[in-house]
Amino acid sequence: METQVILNSKHFELTINRLCYQLIETHNDFSNTVLIGLQPRGVNVLERIKSRLETILGKEITCGKLDITFYRDDFRRREIPIIPSATNIDFVIEGKQVVLMDDVLFTGRTIRSGLDALLAYGRPENVELLSLVDRRFKRDLPIQANYVGRTVDTLQSERVSVEWKEIEGEDKVVLFTPENNG
Amino acid sequence: MDSLSVDHLTGIENLTTNDIELIFKTADSFKEVINRPIKKVPSLRDITIANLFFENSTRTRLSFELAEKRLSADIVNFSAASSSVKKGETLIDTVNNILSMKVDMVVMRHPNPGAAKFLSERVDARVVNAGDGTHEHPTQALLDAYSIREKLGGVSGKKVVIVGDILHSRVALSNIYCLQKLGAEVMVCGPTTLIPKYIGELGVQVEHNLAAALEWCDVANMLRIQLERQEMKYFPSLREYSMQYGLTKKILDGLSKKIVVMHPGPINRGVEITSDVADSSQSIILNQVENGVAVRMAVIYLLASKIKRQ
Numbered sequence: 001m002e003t004q005v006i007l008n009s010k011h012f013e014l015t016i017n018r019l020c021y022q023l024i025e026t027h028n029d030f031s032n033t034v035l036i037g038l039q040p041r042g043v044n045v046l047e048r049i050k051s052r053l054e055t056i057l058g059k060e061i062t063c064g065k066l067d068i069t070f071y072r073d074d075f076r077r078r079e080i081p082i083i084p085s086a087t088n089i090d091f092v093i094e095g096k097q098v099v100l101m102d103d104v105l106f107t108g109r110t111i112r113s114g115l116d117a118l119l120a121y122g123r124p125e126n127v128e129l130l131s132l133v134d135r136r137f138k139r140d141l142p143i144q145a146n147y148v149g150r151t152v153d154t155l156q157s158e159r160v161s162v163e164w165k166e167i168e169g170e171d172k173v174v175l176f177t178p179e180n181n182g
Numbered sequence: 183m184d185s186l187s188v189d190h191l192t193g194i195e196n197l198t199t200n201d202i203e204l205i206f207k208t209a210d211s212f213k214e215v216i217n218r219p220i221k222k223v224p225s226l227r228d229i230t231i232a233n234l235f236f237e238n239s240t241r242t243r244l245s246f247e248l249a250e251k252r253l254s255a256d257i258v259n260f261s262a263a264s265s266s267v268k269k270g271e272t273l274i275d276t277v278n279n280i281l282s283m284k285v286d287m288v289v290m291r292h293p294n295p296g297a298a299k300f301l302s303e304r305v306d307a308r309v310v311n312a313g314d315g316t317h318e319h320p321t322q323a324l325l326d327a328y329s330i331r332e333k334l335g336g337v338s339g340k341k342v343v344i345v346g347d348i349l350h351s352r353v354a355l356s357n358i359y360c361l362q363k364l365g366a367e368v369m370v371c372g373p374t375t376l377i378p379k380y381i382g383e384l385g386v387q388v389e390h391n392l393a394a395a396l397e398w399c400d401v402a403n404m405l406r407i408q409l410e411r412q413e414m415k416y417f418p419s420l421r422e423y424s425m426q427y428g429l430t431k432k433i434l435d436g437l438s439k440k441i442v443v444m445h446p447g448p449i450n451r452g453v454e455i456t457s458d459v460a461d462s463s464q465s466i467i468l469n470q471v472e473n474g475v476a477v478r479m480a481v482i483y484l485l486a487s488k489i490k491r492q
Contacts, residue, residue, distance in 0.1 A: 067211065069211070070211075070215065070223035070224070070225045070253075070483075071223060071224060071225075072225075075225050075226075075487065076228075076486065076487060076489060076490060076491045077490075077491055078487075080184065080185050081184075081185055081483075081484065081487035083184060083204070083207060083208065084208065084211035085211075086210070086211070086214070087211070087214050087215075116224070117223075119220075120218055120219070120220040120222070120223070121218060121219060121220070122219060
């Protein structure tokens with residue numbers, strides 16, 4: 001297995017900062033905007049961006065976590081069912097501008113499920129997508145992110161992993177390539 | 183990443199502790215789902231479930247139906263009163279006829295103990311036992327233990343007394359298995375005629391004095407006196423039963439600590455439990471009903487995930 005660091009901790013922080021300022025460009029003071037992280041790893045993106053935004057803007061930003069397990073399109077196709085994580089949305093989504101957040105955008109199926117799950121909470125004014133990493137070339141559905149941390153071109157056999165200081169000990173994005181990848 | 187060790191839920195007896203914990207963890211998520219503005223998820227859109235009730239039921243059937251609908255399953259209902267069972271059809275034939283209409287899962291209540299297990303060995307569908315005679319009522323036990331876990335933060339180490347008609351109660355047997363697997367201590371309490379002779383072999387304590395049992399416990403599960411199963415007299419009169427084993431506010435307030443009061447329903451107010459106890463802040467009877475839907479959703483969801491799509 002070959003590994004390659006796509007974003008090291010320094011660039012990681014720069015990227016998070018840039019994403020925050022891009023969000024501010026569109027959403028100004030976030031008075032009608034809510035941020036929602038997709039469980040499980042999108043929540044890490046959410047928490048990092050939320051804390052950075054709150055430092056920049058000096059105000060609290062409404063955030064929630066959304067679990068999409070029950071909305072997946074591969075139920076009964078997997079060997080082992082996925083155990084759901086907690087959903088925590090204690091505010092009204094109706095009429096709000098929603099920014100969904102996830103760590104890696106790949107096939108787009110998770111986001112599709114996320115959009116479905118979101119609608120169970122009401123009808124937002126609009127929904128945008130922020131993804132820390134965008135793996136191009138393998139989209140199964142017509143879904144694109146509005147805010148992208150880093151775009152990477154990968155093969156399907158490769159794997160991209162976003163690691164966090166709080167969990168893995170260091171902020172970085174790593175690309176894993178199997179040895180016999182031609 | 184886990185899945186159940188069983189393909190059918192015929193009883194708590196053959197579940198592992200991990201299974202029960204997995205069901206609880208999944209039920210936590212469903213409890214959140216049923217408190218949303220839109221209380222429905224699309225997981226079981228392509229699953230059809232038959233609810234076969236060969237014995238009367240209101241809340242269990244309603245609870246299962248709601249659980250199935252909130253998972254987006256298609257459902258068909260059947261009750262023995264209006265069926266060909268009355269015309270002499272066997273159980274297997276009845277069920278196989280229903281299964282020919284492409285049904286994936288069967289939820290069954292039946293007056294004969296072992297009916298669910300019998301069926302699970304003979305038909306090509308997942309079977310969920312919704313009560314088989316005086317044997318087991320697994321989903322009730324799961325929701326009872328889930329409600330204790332929710333109220334007290336855990337089940338392990340807790341002392342639970344089951345009061346009333348233990349002899350005829352499938353709720354009691356399933357509760358004993360479930361609570362013991364989760365590490366609780368269980369006591370049964372009732373008149374000698376309503377306590378099975380060898381129940382001690384299950385590792386439960388037996389107490390015939392209600393006050394002593396309540397003083398010992400953290401949770402009291404008050405069972406209903408099953409008037410329909412009293413084919414012979416097990417106690418002189420309802421009034422005498424209620425004086426000996428009815429839970430009143432006076433007894434409750436006289437205890438040295440605040441215990442949790444449960445009841446699987448339907449309540450005979452004034453018999454096993456008085457109204458002021460049933461409606462008191464120590465009672466979690468209505469929480470049990472709410473949790474019932476979440477727990478049944480979890481059971482159905484986890485069993486359905488084992489039906490592989492062709």
